[in-house]
Amino acid sequence: MRDLDGRPAIEGGTPIRDAGIGYGGQSITDADKQAVADALEGDYITRGPTVDDFERAIATYVGVDNAVAVTSGTAALHLAGDAAGYGPGDEIITTPLTFASTAHAAVYNDATPVFADIDMETRNLDPEAVRDRITADTAGLIPMHYAGQPCEVDAMLDIAEEHDLTVIWDTCHALGSTWHGEQAGSHRDAAIFSFHPVKNITTAEGGMVVTDDDEFAERIRSLRSFDMDYDPPGHEDEPWYQVTEGVGFNYNFTDLQAALGLKQLERIDEFKQRRREIITRYEEAFADIPGLETPTVKDDVDPMWHLYAVEIDEAFGCDRKRFVNAMHAENIYVQVHYVPLHYHPFFQKSFGYERGQFPNAEQVYDRIVSLPLYPAMDDETVDDVIRAIRRIHEYHE
Numbered sequence: 001m002r003d004l005d006g007r008p009a010i011e012g013g014t015p016i017r018d019a020g021i022g023y024g025g026q027s028i029t030d031a032d033k034q035a036v037a038d039a040l041e042g043d044y045i046t047r048g049p050t051v052d053d054f055e056r057a058i059a060t061y062v063g064v065d066n067a068v069a070v071t072s073g074t075a076a077l078h079l080a081g082d083a084a085g086y087g088p089g090d091e092i093i094t095t096p097l098t099f100a101s102t103a104h105a106a107v108y109n110d111a112t113p114v115f116a117d118i119d120m121e122t123r124n125l126d127p128e129a130v131r132d133r134i135t136a137d138t139a140g141l142i143p144m145h146y147a148g149q150p151c152e153v154d155a156m157l158d159i160a161e162e163h164d165l166t167v168i169w170d171t172c173h174a175l176g177s178t179w180h181g182e183q184a185g186s187h188r189d190a191a192i193f194s195f196h197p198v199k200n201i202t203t204a205e206g207g208m209v210v211t212d213d214d215e216f217a218e219r220i221r222s223l224r225s226f227d228m229d230y231d232p233p234g235h236e237d238e239p240w241y242q243v244t245e246g247v248g249f250n251y252n253f254t255d256l257q258a259a260l261g262l263k264q265l266e267r268i269d270e271f272k273q274r275r276r277e278i279i280t281r282y283e284e285a286f287a288d289i290p291g292l293e294t295p296t297v298k299d300d301v302d303p304m305w306h307l308y309a310v311e312i313d314e315a316f317g318c319d320r321k322r323f324v325n326a327m328h329a330e331n332i333y334v335q336v337h338y339v340p341l342h343y344h345p346f347f348q349k350s351f352g353y354e355r356g357q358f359p360n361a362e363q364v365y366d367r368i369v370s371l372p373l374y375p376a377m378d379d380e381t382v383d384d385v386i387r388a389i390r391r392i393h394e395y396h397e
């Protein structure tokens with residue numbers, strides 16, 4: 001442990017850490033590297049049989065009939081919105097406390113994203129707020145499982161049944177989480193995942209659409225690869241004859257990524273366990289720090305925590321902005337998830353959103369901060385974060 005006085009680095013003290021750490025990141029083993037190297041020796045280095053294997057492995061893990069791999073979670077949202085039939089005039093209800101791509105699933109398909117406020121404890125969409133936003137034009141819901149804690153799945157499905165809505169679950173944070181014993185992502189109509197390095201498993205970049213609906217999956221398969229019919233009827237004796245059915249995309253996932261994904265998926269329980277251990281260590285340390293609120297967990301959910309988003313309030317001694325800047329000065333790069341989408345110029349200019357519309361999301365946003373949480377994080381690094389927080393609190397109290 002370094003010899004430090006009480007002065008935080010932002011006030012000229014020596015930073016707690018020499019080497020910076022971020023809020024998330026991958027855990028890569030020699031076996032992961034070997035799997036990618038082996039895949040490079042294969043006949044396919046773009047979409048080949050290893051992609052099929054990875055899709056089957058994810059479908060089995062989540063407990064659904066189909067999984068279709070694409071280049072990112074964003075691409076998965078784009079195609080899922082298309083396959084769901086979202087189009088001009090449709091209103092798609094989602095949360096403002098998410099990454100922009102969640103709402104872009106509507107925008108890419110010329111539909112309108114409609115934000116509904118969140119529950120302040122779980123930071124997930126509040127079902128009552130969703131009900132208030134339903135109109136005759138509502139066509140779908142995109143709930144997002146914030147930080148890995150599943151939404152109120154039954155309430156969302158009830159709303160969807162009542163109003164004949166298509167549900168796409170943005171499950172980017174929640175691969176490995178369960179709701180009432182059921183895997184996040186296993187519910188109707190479809191769910192999407194991201195395999196970005198900070199996510200629960202990684203393929204560097206990558207995403208997946210999962211669904212029990214075979215037609216939906218077929219549509220995604222076609223769209224991800226140019227919307228091309230590689231075997232059109234009537235041309236059986238013309239093996240070169242491939243034609244586009246519409247305007248598709250090149251969202252092909254590669255065997256190299258799939259090889260890494262298969263190895264990562266083998267370790268998902270280990271990752272979940274390590275994330276839980278880190279949080280337990282944090283929670284024990286934070287029990288006596290006023291003004292630092294840790295996340296609330298609902299009954300009957302078992303999150304695979306993707307983020308550890310705590311809230312800083314007045315009792316801590318400084319506000320969230322000062323806290324983030326003070327942590328950065330300690331070389332601990334905490335992050336804020338997220339600037340609410342109705343604050344973004346794009347959503348304001350295009351859809352008329354303004355500050356003040358979603359008070360719960362705004363209050364959470366003002367206080368929230370994601371502390372470092374990733375499976376490769378050792379106890380010493382967790383303790384550095386704890387020491388930095390104590391130091392900042394003690395200086396300001």
Ligand SMILES: Cc1ncc(COP(=O)(O)O)c(C=O)c1O
Pocket residue numbers: 071072073074075098099101102144170172173193194195196206207
């Ligand atoms: C909730 C949420 N939705 C969508 C995405 C987009 O995923 P990707 O980065 O793989 O495009 C992310 C990841 O940043 C996310 O956190």
